[in-house]
């Protein structure tokens with residue numbers, strides 16, 4: 001599925017840091033790889049130590065809010081979850097930024113990419129966070145890792161990527177989605193679900209209709225792409241997401257302007273004022 005009207009060329013230029021600019025000039029995106037649904041008894045190892053989990057702090061500030069580290073012990077008798085094979089997140093980002101496909105796998109440690117992207121005649125400073133191992137789901141126990149939690153609070157638009165060759169990555173999309181919605185309750189915060197590795201049809205474990213159905217249930221956009229074979233498809237998704245975030249930023253600044261207009265006080269009731277003035281005068285005369 002191709003996103004409408006998203007096939008224009010764009011400029012890429014490295015920037016040291018995204019400078020502060022007017023609304024719409026900066027876009028913060030997170031690409032999250034959904035993975036790691038563990039099954040009881042899968043590993044059979046001893047109970048894992050408590051994992052540091054960051055609970056979202058309520059904050060409306062777009063800046064990075066303070067994080068509260070909280071230790072949540074996993075219920076006893078739950079086996080640890082091993083992250084599944086790598087998905088495709090870094091490959092997607094690199095494809096968007098350089099148009100090149102990286103065929104080799106190198107574990108990523110959470111890179112933040114900053115680039116100037118040409119979007120509808122404007123230069124937009126885009127920051128993209130590549131998140132290493134994201135979420136651990138074990139039946140009723142969902143644990144969001146530190147790196148993910150920070151990233152979710154910081155970002156304004158999200159790509160939730162699973163691999164069509166890895167069913168458990170598909171199963172992790174929903175809890176990830178719910179976590180994002182908890183942190184960003186504004187339903188307009190764009191989240192796009194992406195089924196990657198669409199070229200590996202012989203190894204497909206997730207049907208297209210399952211991706212569509214999930215996106216439908218969650219009220220999200222969905223598409224399948226192949227990072228290795230469809231560079232344009234990858235660029236289209238990122239550009240679409242950038243546009244959606246820019247739109248939201250503009251809408252937010254308009255809302256703020258509107259709410260900052262001080263309402264005019266009601267005009268005083270002149271009859272009442274005259275009556276009270278007369279009363280005051282007559283009491284002085286007496």
Ligand SMILES: Nc1nc2c(ncn2[C@@H]2O[C@H](COP(=O)(O)OP(=O)(O)OP(=O)(O)O)[C@@H](O)[C@H]2O)c(=O)[nH]1
Pocket residue numbers: 033086087088089090091092102103104105106107108109131132133196197198199200225226227228229
């Ligand atoms: N065939 C095929 N392989 C892909 C595609 N996208 C990514 N890959 C390969 O999948 C492997 C993992 O991709 P990465 O992007 O490094 O995975 P990651 O999710 O960033 O992994 P972490 O660094 O562990 O977070 C690499 O060998 C990629 O070349 C695709 O669309 N098709």
